[in-house]
Amino acid sequence: MKRLLLLLSIAGLALAKPAYALDAHGQEAAVDQSTVIVAFLNGLRADNSVYMGTHKIEFFAALSKGQTPKATVVTCSDSRVQANMFDRSPEGELFTVRNIGNQMATAEGSVEYGVHHLHTPVLLFLGHSRCGAIAAVSGNYSKESDAIKRELDTITIAKDLNNIDGVRTNVHSQVTGAMLKFAEEIAAGQLTVIGAVMDFADDLHQGAGKLHLINVNGETDPAKLDNLNTLLAKQKPKAAEAAAKKATTPAKPAAAPAHH
Ligand SMILES: [Zn+2]
Numbered sequence: 001m002k003r004l005l006l007l008l009s010i011a012g013l014a015l016a017k018p019a020y021a022l023d024a025h026g027q028e029a030a031v032d033q034s035t036v037i038v039a040f041l042n043g044l045r046a047d048n049s050v051y052m053g054t055h056k057i058e059f060f061a062a063l064s065k066g067q068t069p070k071a072t073v074v075t076c077s078d079s080r081v082q083a084n085m086f087d088r089s090p091e092g093e094l095f096t097v098r099n100i101g102n103q104m105a106t107a108e109g110s111v112e113y114g115v116h117h118l119h120t121p122v123l124l125f126l127g128h129s130r131c132g133a134i135a136a137v138s139g140n141y142s143k144e145s146d147a148i149k150r151e152l153d154t155i156t157i158a159k160d161l162n163n164i165d166g167v168r169t170n171v172h173s174q175v176t177g178a179m180l181k182f183a184e185e186i187a188a189g190q191l192t193v194i195g196a197v198m199d200f201a202d203d204l205h206q207g208a209g210k211l212h213l214i215n216v217n218g219e220t221d222p223a224k225l226d227n228l229n230t231l232l233a234k235q236k237p238k239a240a241e242a243a244a245k246k247a248t249t250p251a252k253p254a255a256a257p258a259h260h
């Protein structure tokens with residue numbers, strides 16, 4: 001660890017790019033980049049020590065045995081959105097995929113891993129207020145790099161849409177896309193696709209930091225979403241019916257390979 005810190009502080013010095021912080025008089029003063037990095041890493045080490053001290057050996061033993069997460073979560077990389085906002089112990093519970101704009105298209109393998117290999121009963125798409133990716137897509141992002149454009153191109157929202165509406169539109173369309181992709185798992189009652197928004201800016205006027213559930217397997221009526229038991233019970237018979245139909249339908253003969 002000491003060696004890592006040394007390397008990082010050398011890297012910090014080599015960058016020689018001063019960061020700025022406010023001094024005691026509220027004036028902007030140049031701070032050596034390495035000072036910022038060392039303080040950050042020391043903070044991580046201190047927090048990690050607390051974490052080790054407040055979690056029992058049994059907790060880590062359970063994690064060591066393997067994972068059976070409850071949800072595959074696709075969320076934005078935005079640093080302001082973290083699992084501790086809605087889950088006090090996400091370890092082993094959330095299989096998380098992050099990218100700009102919480103989109104499935106550029107993370108399909110990871111999402112499939114969660115749904116097909118870890119069999120999470122929930123696939124959650126989580127957007128958030130004041131999303132930079134959504135702001136970019138609803139404006140002009142033609143000057144971005146190809147790598148960034150590739151990811152933003154997967155998001156379809158109207159131009160000039162206000163940010164929180166764009167965020168909701170994107171979450172709904174991610175849910176729709178996932179429902180098509182995982183139609184079989186949903187029909188068999190093995191998967192529920194959920195759309196949510198973390199509203200730390202209170203743009204939806206229901207409290208800063210509120211997690212809003214806005215879509216459950218395509219249902220977006222707030223009154224119905226408030227009553228999850230009834231909603232999921234109603235979706236169940238359909239799933240059971242589909243599963244029964246699948247069981248009684250004779251398997252199709254394998255398609256002959258195409259010859260060219
Ligand atoms: Zn974002």
